[in-house]
Amino acid sequence: MAEKKKGKLKKLVMMGGVGFLALVALGFGGLYMTAHSQLNKEVTAPDGDLALLDGDKSAIKRGEYLVSSVMGCGHSECHRADFGGGPVMDKQPVGRVYAPNLTAGDGSVTKGYTGKDWARILRHGVKKNGKRALIMPSEDYTSFSDEDLAAAIAYIKSMPPVNRESLPHALGPIGLLIAATEPVFAFDKIDHSHKPAEVKRGPTKEWGQVMAGTCKGCHGDGYSGGKIPGGDPSWPAARNISPDEASGIGKWKFEDFEKALRTGQRPDGTTLHDAMPWKMYKGMEDEDVKALWEYLRTMPAKPAGGR
Ligand code: HEC
Known part of the structure; x- marks a missing residue:
């Protein structure tokens, strides 16, 4: 009798275990499917165009400043200092997130990009294939004028071609979870009807608002910080840079x-x-730092973490 009971119990435990594994598999399957449909979703970006300034010396100089000290395209582990691209992250369980090659070399994704293609990715966060770019912080750049964006492009295009294959993303379980549940597509965060205001550069809050566009991806729209969406899980939260005293x-x-x-x-x-990225901001022009300060002082004070 006792043996029979034990046997039944064993069977139940086993069934429970199998059920649990099935649930895990189902959960993972669901996650995998959601993440992949997110990654492969095609969207229509509003028409736009950028008048390119390729080869223009003063544009290249302005672009060098913006790219190296403000926008940070080659900063961190993104498109790399040579703009030939590389993995932004490549460790499990996040998996591989890859920033592509932006030079004119073999493996480039932007070779042959027209002004329209550049406008689509920089202003709207949409790749040439109609899919939304992952992690690429296009929302940070929408406040910059066409001239500034074209200057950044002119600078990147003035770099020597690098032959390096642009690998696809290869997300692991945590990467899939992030892609399925966090706001990691700039396209979804951008107000696509927004036209950048015409602002004169200077140490003013108006210019500061343009510059501060580049802080939003991490510090949030209200600048109160919090967990950085799509950030490396080992990063600390972005701090509160709103004027809250506490x-x-x-x-x-x-x-x-x-x-x-x-x-x-x-x-x-x-x-x-x-x-x-203070190592990048250390090269920021004095007027730009002042402008950022002037603008951030005008923001409503918010408690930390509300983004
Ligand atoms: C890639 C993400 C990222 C971007 C972009 C970014 N920050 Fe930060 N920032 C952080 C993180 C993370 C911290 C917190 C670091 C820590 O706690 O050590 C931080 C901290 C700060 C601090 C320190 C606040 C304190 O209380 O110590 C200031 C000031 C700051 N950021 C200003 C800015 C400004 C201004 C911009 C835009 C020009 C900007 N940040 C853009 C991620 C970012």
Whole structure:
């Protein structure tokens, strides 16, 4: 009798185990399908065009500044210093996220891009094949003028061609979970009817608003920080840079802000994590740092993490 009971119990436990595994498999299957339909979804980007400034010396110079110290296309582990691309991330369980080759060499994805193709990816976050770009922070660049975007493109195109294959993304379980559930497609975050305002450059809050577009992807639309969508899971949350006195930079002076951007040092003497690209911002022009400060002071104070 006791043996029979034990046998039944064993059977039940086994059935439970099989059921649990089936659920895990189903869950993973669902996740896999959702992530893949997200990655392969085709969208229509509104028509747009950029008047390219290829070969224009002053545009290339302006572009070099924007790309190297403001926009950060080659920063971190993205398109790389030679713009030949590489994995933004390549470790399980996130998997491989790949930033493609932007030079004119073999393996380039942008060779032959027209002004329309550039407008589609930079203003709307849509690739030439009609799919939404993953991780590429196009929403950060929508406030810049056509001239500034064309300058950035002219600079990138002035770089020597690099022959390097652009690999597809190959997401692992956590990468799939992120692609299925987090706002990692700029296309979904962009107001596609937005036309950048015509703003004169200078140490003003108006110009600061344009510059601050590049902080939003990480610090959020309200600049109060929080977990960075699609960021490396090992990164800390982006901090609150709204003027909140308790958790933001409300008590900071301009000098503190400038120091943080140029040296990565917070007023309490600690150093900011490399996820905050201060090594790139240290080359930012004085007027641009001032403009950012002026603009951020005008934002409503928000508690940390509300993004
Ligand atoms: C790629 C993501 C990313 C971008 C882009 C980014 N930041 Fe950050 N930032 C962070 C992270 C993450 C931290 C927190 C680092 C830490 O806690 O060590 C941070 C911290 C800061 C801090 C320190 C705040 C404090 O209380 O210590 C300031 C100031 C700052 N960022 C300003 C900016 C400005 C201005 C921009 C745009 C020009 C910007 N950041 C763009 C990720 C980013």
